[in-house]
Amino acid sequence: MKKKVSWLTYLFLLFISFNSWGSDLSFSSQEAKAYHHILSLRFDAATPYLTKKTAGVVYLENLKESLKIIFSEDSDLFNDFKDDFEDRYEYIDDLSTSSAYKKFYLAELRLHSAFVHLKMGAEWDAAWDFRKAYKLIEENQDEHPDFLPNYKSLGMLHIMLGSVPSKYQWILHLLGMNGTVEEGIEEINKLAQSGNTFQKEAEAIRCLLKSYLLNEQKEAIEEFKKVYASSSDNLLFGYLYMSLLMKASHGQQALNLYHKLTNLSDGYYTLNILHYSAGEVYLQKGNYKKAQQELKTFIEHNTGKNLLKDSWYKLFLSYWLSGDSSSAKEAFDKAKNTGSTVAEADKHADKSLKKDNYPNQTIMKIRLSTDGGFYERAKQLLNQKAELSTDEEKTEYTYRKARLYHKTGDLKKAIDLYKETITMAGSQPWYYAPNSCLQLGYIYIIKNNEAEAKKYFEKVLEYNNYEYKTSITNKAKASLNELED
Structure with missing residues (x-):
């Protein structure tokens, strides 16, 4: 009985502490x-x-x-x-x-x-x-x-400040602003582990950080699954969960969730970006008609500029990969003259649109299938003969094989192919080599070889002027900091 009273007293004190910060402005019921x-x-x-x-x-x-x-x-x-x-x-x-x-x-x-x-x-x-x-x-x-709510704002700010490239950090110091990703993650964790009003929001942020910054895909998915299960009426969390599933190459699960989200009862905000996400997964799956349907819906209802260029580019891919050359050309030309290049996806599309030739069909199909987690399809495509005409195509083909073997658990083949990619790429401004270094770092962490992991994470920082540099560099830095802790 004494133990029970102590437990109830503890809960009461906890409640008092949560409401002693100036409850005059805290949320009413x-x-x-x-x-x-x-x-x-x-x-x-x-x-x-x-x-x-x-x-x-x-x-x-x-x-x-x-x-x-x-x-x-x-x-x-x-x-x-x-x-x-x-x-x-x-x-x-x-x-x-x-x-x-x-x-x-x-x-x-x-x-x-x-x-x-x-x-x-x-x-x-x-x-x-x-x-x-x-x-x-x-x-x-x-x-x-x-x-405690301070940690919500502090955490977000410190993560953003810590993610700014090193060459711009002096501007932040000049403005009297500083912070690290590690600080931010620790602060978000404090709030996520509390019983505060903003706990759920902090839990969602923590999962996104694990997925997009720390490469802890499995943990992020498992945690967000629980967050979403307790808030299945939350369309925002549903969309974020779908994004995490796509990031982790769980394309079919993402599509299943998409259908659930689009069948929610009336009263929800129309989240047009869901059609863009579904279009991407259908493209990865090779269901080109469905991809076209979803991407056209997104384009038709879009009221901004972001993701328009990439949507038209993905629409081009759906036609090009299905053999509809005429529609592919129309979508390609539209993509070149539409939208902005602010979003990362639009920047990538713009770079692809400026190339002299359309992408290699076999490589693109392997890439899309692997990204979506449709591995059997990707393996079947690897067994087909690929026509590789340039050094970049040969390098990317090797890199795509490495990604497929990595994602399907054949780490020995993945290591060899990543290293081969690094050699083949040399000093070319492609992201295949720096991302191969990043992936090798992750593999060596799994193998408990911290020295090799550190070597490859540090090698990432030697590359400059390539696509996705900010994202890849931030991930390498975050991993180096984890190793040093």
Whole structure:
């Protein structure tokens, strides 16, 4: 009985500690419901809980509008957001309170604004918003060091600052901003392991970091599966889970989830990007008609510029690989003259569009099948004779074989082929060699050979001026830091 009383007392003290940070501005029960609906992309369902003007409601309105713009890139919504932002910010800033939530909300509003400006191509405005958010959350951390929600903003900022290429770090120091990826991950972990309102959000962020930055694909999938299982009505989490499945080459599982998400009941925001993702997986699977259907739907309903060039390029691939040369040429020409080159996918498409020749069909099919996890199809394609006419095609063919053997667990063959790729590529500005070094590092970690792993991660940093450099370099640096801990 004594043990039971002690346990209940502990829970009570925990509750008191979570509410001793200035609960005058923390979410009310109504605002907590609105937060759940907004994070689930059920914006209309949140509206009845946002009628009374409070700091929490102002924060949630800003979050709702930010999500709409990030997914739609609608210029009219963006203009409305800019008009409303200063009023929202001023309302919270004018509140006379010592609550830790005040500067937390202000920092979060700045972060919302930064991501919105970044999405809409206003990079300088985004940079100043990030700086203001950084200053606010640093001050709040000094004033309220035990306030857990701080770690949500701090973690995001430190990860972004730590991901900036080394040659630009002096600018950050000049602006009084610094942070490392390791700091950010630790801070997100603290919040993800708490019982705080923002715990689920932090858990989702942690899974994305594990997948996209730390190459912990399996762990990320397993963790996010649990996050999504407890929030299966959350369309945003469903989309993020689908993205993680695609990243980990679980294409068929991603398609299964896609069909589940598109069959959710009415009341959800129309998430057009789901069609883009489904189109990509169908392309990987070799179901070209379905790929065309999904990509055309995305293009038709797209209200922004990002991913348009890549969508048309993928549409071109679906025609080219299915033997429809006439439609392929039309889509190729459209891709060249459409959209922007801000998003990584669009940059890659633009580079491919500038080449003199269409891609090698066999290599492209192997690549797509491997990326989607359709390994039997990829192996069958490898058994077919490939016409390789250039040094780049020969190098990429070897690299694609390495990726397939790596993903299917034949590490000995993968190691040999990655090393062969590095030799064949030499100093050419292709990503095949640096990414082969990165993958060799990952393999040697699995083999508990830290010296070889470190050697190849360091070798990644020797390469310059190639596609995906920022992403590959950040992953190598993160792995080196993990080895040094």
